[in-house]
Amino acid sequence: MVSGMTVQPQDFPPALAAADHDHWAGLADAQTVEALCAAWLAVLVDSLVHARAGVVLMLQADGSYAPMASRPPGRDLSYLADIATDALRQREGIVRRDELGHARLAYPLQTREAQRQVTPVDAAAAGGAPAAERLHGAVVLDLGPADEAVLEQALRLTHWGAGWLIDLLHQRDAEQGQAHHGQGGQLLDTLLATLGERSLRESALALVNRLGREFDCHQVQLGLARRKTVRVLAMSHAAWFDERTERVNLAAQAMHEAFDQRQRIAWPAPAGDTGPVIEAHRRYADGQPGLALCSLPLITGSQVVGVLMLERGRPFEPAELAFLDTLALALAPVIELRREAEQGVLARAWRQAGRALGVLTDSSFPAVKLAVAVFGLLLLVLAFVPAPYRVSAQALVEGSVQRSAVVPFEGYLREAPARAGDLVKAGQVLAVLDDKDLLLERVRWESELEQAQRKEREAMAKANRVDQQQAAAQANQARAQLDLVLGKLGRVQVTAPFDAVVVKGDLSQLIGSPLELGKVLFELAPLDSWRVILKVDERDIGKVRQGAQGELVLASLPGSAWPFTVKKITPISVAEEGRNFFRVEAALGEQAPKLSPNMEGVAKVAAGQRSLLWIWAHPLLDWLRLAWWKLMP
Numbered sequence: 001m002v003s004g005m006t007v008q009p010q011d012f013p014p015a016l017a018a019a020d021h022d023h024w025a026g027l028a029d030a031q032t033v034e035a036l037c038a039a040w041l042a043v044l045v046d047s048l049v050h051a052r053a054g055v056v057l058m059l060q061a062d063g064s065y066a067p068m069a070s071r072p073p074g075r076d077l078s079y080l081a082d083i084a085t086d087a088l089r090q091r092e093g094i095v096r097r098d099e100l101g102h103a104r105l106a107y108p109l110q111t112r113e114a115q116r117q118v119t120p121v122d123a124a125a126a127g128g129a130p131a132a133e134r135l136h137g138a139v140v141l142d143l144g145p146a147d148e149a150v151l152e153q154a155l156r157l158t159h160w161g162a163g164w165l166i167d168l169l170h171q172r173d174a175e176q177g178q179a180h181h182g183q184g185g186q187l188l189d190t191l192l193a194t195l196g197e198r199s200l201r202e203s204a205l206a207l208v209n210r211l212g213r214e215f216d217c218h219q220v221q222l223g224l225a226r227r228k229t230v231r232v233l234a235m236s237h238a239a240w241f242d243e244r245t246e247r248v249n250l251a252a253q254a255m256h257e258a259f260d261q262r263q264r265i266a267w268p269a270p271a272g273d274t275g276p277v278i279e280a281h282r283r284y285a286d287g288q289p290g291l292a293l294c295s296l297p298l299i300t301g302s303q304v305v306g307v308l309m310l311e312r313g314r315p316f317e318p319a320e321l322a323f324l325d326t327l328a329l330a331l332a333p334v335i336e337l338r339r340e341a342e343q344g345v346l347a348r349a350w351r352q353a354g355r356a357l358g359v360l361t362d363s364s365f366p367a368v369k370l371a372v373a374v375f376g377l378l379l380l381v382l383a384f385v386p387a388p389y390r391v392s393a394q395a396l397v398e399g400s401v402q403r404s405a406v407v408p409f410e411g412y413l414r415e416a417p418a419r420a421g422d423l424v425k426a427g428q429v430l431a432v433l434d435d436k437d438l439l440l441e442r443v444r445w446e447s448e449l450e451q452a453q454r455k456e457r458e459a460m461a462k463a464n465r466v467d468q469q470q471a472a473a474q475a476n477q478a479r480a481q482l483d484l485v486l487g488k489l490g491r492v493q494v495t496a497p498f499d500a501v502v503v504k505g506d507l508s509q510l511i512g513s514p515l516e517l518g519k520v521l522f523e524l525a526p527l528d529s530w531r532v533i534l535k536v537d538e539r540d541i542g543k544v545r546q547g548a549q550g551e552l553v554l555a556s557l558p559g560s561a562w563p564f565t566v567k568k569i570t571p572i573s574v575a576e577e578g579r580n581f582f583r584v585e586a587a588l589g590e591q592a593p594k595l596s597p598n599m600e601g602v603a604k605v606a607a608g609q610r611s612l613l614w615i616w617a618h619p620l621l622d623w624l625r626l627a628w629w630k631l632m633p
Helices: 021-029 033-049 078-090 120-126 148-195 200-214 246-261 279-285 318-341 345-361 366-384 436-461 465-490 612-631
Strands: 053-059 065-071 094-097 103-112 133-144 219-226 229-235 265-267 292-300 303-312 386-399 403-406 411-415 429-433 493-495 500-504 520-526 530-537 549-554 557-576 579-588 600-611
Touching: 033 053, 033 065, 033 133, 033 148, 053 078, 065 133, 078 094, 078 103, 078 133, 103 148, 133 148, 148 200, 148 318, 200 219, 200 229, 200 303, 200 318, 219 246, 229 246, 229 303, 246 265, 246 279, 246 292, 246 303, 265 279, 279 292, 292 318, 303 318, 366 600, 366 612, 386 500, 386 520, 386 549, 386 612, 429 520, 436 465, 530 557, 530 600, 549 579, 600 612
Parallel strands: none
Antiparallel strands: 053 065, 053 133, 094 103, 103 133, 219 229, 219 303, 265 292, 292 303, 386 530, 386 600, 403 520, 411 429, 429 493, 500 520, 530 579, 549 557, 549 600, 557 579
16 A cells, blocks of 8 residues: 655656646645545546546544545436445455446555554444554546556556545644644643733733734733723733723723623624624724734633733734634633632622622523522511411429428338339328337336336425425426427328329338438329429520410320410529529419329420511521620620
8 A cells, every 4th residue: 555655747647747737736725624635536537537527435523434525516426335335345446347338446545554543433434454554535436438458547546646645634634733732832831821920910911911922913902801891901012001091991892892792803804794793893993904803702601701802913814713712711710710819708708699699690500590589489488477486495294292201300210111103192101210219218218207206206295395396307307208209209100291102212222221310201292283394495584474375295295285384484593504494383284194203395385476487597696696795895
C-alpha cells in the first residue's frame, strides 16, 4: 500500500498534463475535508481517468460510511453501492463489469500505522481487522465501456491518488491538532496569568493586556456586571482611566448590548445578518473606518458576571471567534471567584440571597419553585390558623392527704408486717416495737408506788405529817412514771390511722435494730382521694392559670386521657436536673382511673388559642429574646 506520496501534474503523461487546471487549483486551495475530497475526485474523474461517474465514501463518527463527494454532482449513484460495500468489507480493490460490459472500480482508502491507538469507531469499521490497519473509506468509479488497458491505467492512477488523498487528510488533521494544541496552551496561559495576580483589578489588567497582545488589538476592555449595569473595570495599555469620558461611556453602552442579549456581538455585522441589536457598537465605531469590535459576555451558570470587548483594525476570523467563545466560558468563573474573594461576609450573604431570589423568579427549576410555593402557603396557614395551645409538664400522682407513721419512743423493732404498696385497713398493725424493757419498767414503778403508799399510811397512823407528805410525793412520782410506762406499752403497736396504701416504708430488713424517737417508719395515702402534681417549667408558668382545665396521660395508661383542674400554683420554684420548675397542684375529675401513688405521666394545661407556627416556634423565639437581652449593653 502506498502512502505519503505527492503527485504533481507533470508526473503524468503529456495527455494527462493537459487536464483541467481549475481542478488542480481547487485541490490546492481546499480548506475543508469536503472541499478537498470534491477537488480530488474532480481531478481523478475529469482530468486523469476520464470516468463517467465517481464517488468518495468517508468514515463517519457513528462508524458508517457516507458520500463525501460525487461526480457529476447531483447524479444518483446508488447503483455503485454493492461494489463499494464489497470493497469496504474485503478491504481490497475490486473490478467488475455489468451485463453491458461496462467496468466499475472500487478501491479502499486504508493505511497501515506502526503505533496508534485505534478508537472504538475505527475498530467497529474495521470489522475485527488488526489494530495497525485503519480504513478511512473508499473511492468508486464508473469507467463505462473501458478495455483492459484503460482499466489497468485507471486502477494504477486510483492507487496513486488514494495515497495522495490520505496523505493530504493526515496533513490537515495534524495542522488542526497543532492549532488546537496551541489554542489550549494559549487558554491555559491566559487563565494562569489571570489567577496569578493578587487582586481583581490587577487580574483584569493582566487579562486585557495579554489579550491585546495575542489578538493584535489596540484596545481591550473588561466590564464588570453590578446588578443591572456594567462598569468598565480595566482597559489595556492604561493603568488609569476616567469613567466619565465619552469614550468609556460608549464602551459601557456597547457592553450593555452583549450583557442584555447574553450573546457575542461582532462589528461590523455580516451582510444580511438580522441577529442581535448592535446600535451601541455602531455608535462606538463611528468615525473610525475599518474598526472591528467583538463583545463577549462572561456567563457562569445563569448569571452574566462581565463583558469583554476587543477592538482592532481588521475583522475577527471565525477560528478566532470560536476560541474567544471558549475563552469567555473559562474566564467567567475565574472572574466571579476573584470578585467574591474580595467581598465581605455581608456582601457575600446578600449576593447569595440575590442568587436564590433569582432562581425563584426566573423560569428555571420549576420543581424548586413549586416546593417553595407550597412551603410558603404552609407557613401562611400555620401563621394564621388558630389552634388550642396547651402547656406540657411532667406529672406525678400523690395522695390528697399523706400521713406518716413514726416511732413513738426509743426502742427496738420486733415486727414489721407492712411494706410499701400494701393496702391496710384502719387500725391494722404496721409495726411492733419490743416491750420487754417496758414490762420490767412497769413492775418496777408498780412496786415503788406500792411502797410509797404503805409509807404514807404508816406516817398517817403515827400522825407524822412530814413523813406523810414525803411519802405522798414519792407515791405521786411513782404513779406518773407508771402512767408513762403504760402509755408507751399502749403504743408498742404502730397502726394505720385510716384505710390507706403504704406509699413508702419497708422495715423487713431492720428487725431488732434500735429506733429513734420520731423516725418515719411508713408513709400512708388514702385510697379514694388523689391529686396530681405538675412540674411546670419556669418559662411556661406565666401561661398557667388557677382553675384552668387540662388532661393527664399516664405512662401506664398511654391510650387514655383524664381531665383535671388546676387548684393551686406554688409560688416557689424547685431546681431539678439543672432546670427550675414550679409545683402546680391539680385535682382529677370523678372519672379518674384507679390510681397508685407515684404514678408518672404527662399533663397538658389549656392556655388559650395560638397559631400553630407560634406554638412550635415560641421556645426558640423566647430563647433568642433572652440571648439578645444578655448581649445588649
